[in-house]
Amino acid sequence: MPASRRTPRPRRQPPELPAVPGGLLDWRSNEHWSETRAQCRYCPELTNLRDVYQRPAHKVCAEEAARAWVEQQNTHYEHGRNEQL
Numbered sequence: 001m002p003a004s005r006r007t008p009r010p011r012r013q014p015p016e017l018p019a020v021p022g023g024l025l026d027w028r029s030n031e032h033w034s035e036t037r038a039q040c041r042y043c044p045e046l047t048n049l050r051d052v053y054q055r056p057a058h059k060v061c062a063e064e065a066a067r068a069w070v071e072q073q074n075t076h077y078e079h080g081r082n083e084q085l
Contacts, residue, residue, distance in 0.1 A: 025066065027059050 027049065034056075037046040042061035051057040057065075 025059060025063050032059075
């Protein structure tokens with residue numbers, strides 16, 4: 001009986017980040033605004049903006065933190081895949 005060959009499956013690619021700057025978070029609603037200024041959780045500057053958890057954060061700072069988190073998760077994903085091979 002001839003040996004059967006498995007067809008290779010295409011490699012899964014990690015999710016890509018949007019190419020448009022500022023395309024990660026939509027802060028158009030008023031829920032992201034506060035009358036009280038507080039220090040951004042990512043930088044030392046004061047801000048009136050709040051993230052989805054109502055913590056002080058600039059939109060740019062929050063997007064950079066989200067981008068860094070996604071890249072870290074992609075690295076962990078690739079590292080785990082390489083260990084399985």
